[in-house]
Amino acid sequence: MQTAISPYQHHQHYSYPQHVPMHDFSTAAASAAEVANDTTADSIPRSYIIDKLRSLSSTYWGDGFTADCWLLIQGHSPNHPPITLLPAHSPYLVACVPTLRDLLAAAGGPINRALNSATAPALPLTVRPPCPEAFPELLRWVYMADISHLRRFLKQWRGGAAAAMLANAAWAGVVDRELRILCEGYMLEEEAKDDAADLAARAKEMMEEGDGDSSSCAAAAPSPSLAVPAEQR
Known part of the structure; x- marks a missing residue:
């Protein structure tokens, strides 16, 4: 990455x-x-x-x-x-x-x-700080408490931005309820997205497995008999 x-x-x-x-x-x-x-x-x-x-x-x-x-x-x-x-x-x-x-x-x-x-x-x-690349964003929050900017940062930065912010805040001793709620909420949203993606992938696998089983069953089924019934001879 x-x-x-x-x-x-x-x-x-x-x-x-x-x-x-x-x-x-x-x-x-x-x-x-x-x-x-x-x-x-x-x-x-x-x-x-x-x-x-x-x-x-x-x-x-x-x-x-x-x-x-x-x-x-x-x-x-x-x-x-x-x-x-x-x-x-x-x-x-x-x-x-x-x-x-x-x-x-x-x-x-x-x-x-x-x-x-x-x-x-x-x-x-x-x-x-534990996450030096994200520390300027923590300092910006300390100065401005800009919610819209923080949300953009969490979405645009590489994975783990919210966890990095919380780790830096803990190291710096920054106690800010709004910052914690925003970061933890974003982490929950990301987890929900990951769970939804996992479920979708699993559903796709099950559908593909189901299609494969149907094909196997069709191949294994005996062909209908073409013999003429005795009474029609």
């Missing part, structure tokens, strides 16, 4: 800058920074923060100029270059992706300085 090309492979041609302007994320960015320090648990609902970030996602998704960190998505072999180089914004990672939030904290990432500096380092983070 031909390996599918990541739709974000073009990002690997970027060279991440040493410094980039730290775009103002307004209330959402400030709240995400405070979430990192556990100061908003009782004041600002997490759902509100995520909604605010997603309302800005069309501006920031895939924008290398405003990115304050870059994800070097590594494959399973450490001896190969990253599969994808993807721009990211720490407020989204901190608010929605616990595994990457911890990586940012361990690396002294920009989120801790975002409110105190006009610029922040473009920090590279190497990540090794």
Whole structure:
């Protein structure tokens, strides 16, 4: 089977800058920074923060100029270059992706300085998710929660896309009920299609076997006698 090309492979041609302007994320960015320090648990609902970030996602998704960190998505072999180089914004990672939030904290990432500096380092983070080719789609979902795009991805990508999304989400610590329902629902649809195809194939085999048995019976049946009855002689 031909390996599918990541739709974000073009990002690997970027060279991440040493410094980039730290775009103002307004209330959402400030709240995400405070979430990192556990100061908003009782004041600002997490759902509100995520909604605010997603309302800005069309501006920031895939924008290398405003990115304050870059994800070097590594494959399973450490001896190969990253599969994808993807721009990211720490407020989204901190608010929605616990595994990457911890990586940012361990690396002294920009989120801790975002409110105190006009610029922040473009920090590279190497990540090794279980299904690296599908990881950009998980990050896109974190930013945008675009249902129609996710459905297209699940249909157009090679087999196992839904399982790959769920595996990456579990690794990243992304708890998203809508994402889980969409992926599990798609997996059930695919299983139903496979079952229907198996039943159709089995029915065809049975019909062919039935035709063969009929032909055998016809060949084995005795020919009608052509002898003239005695009374007609």
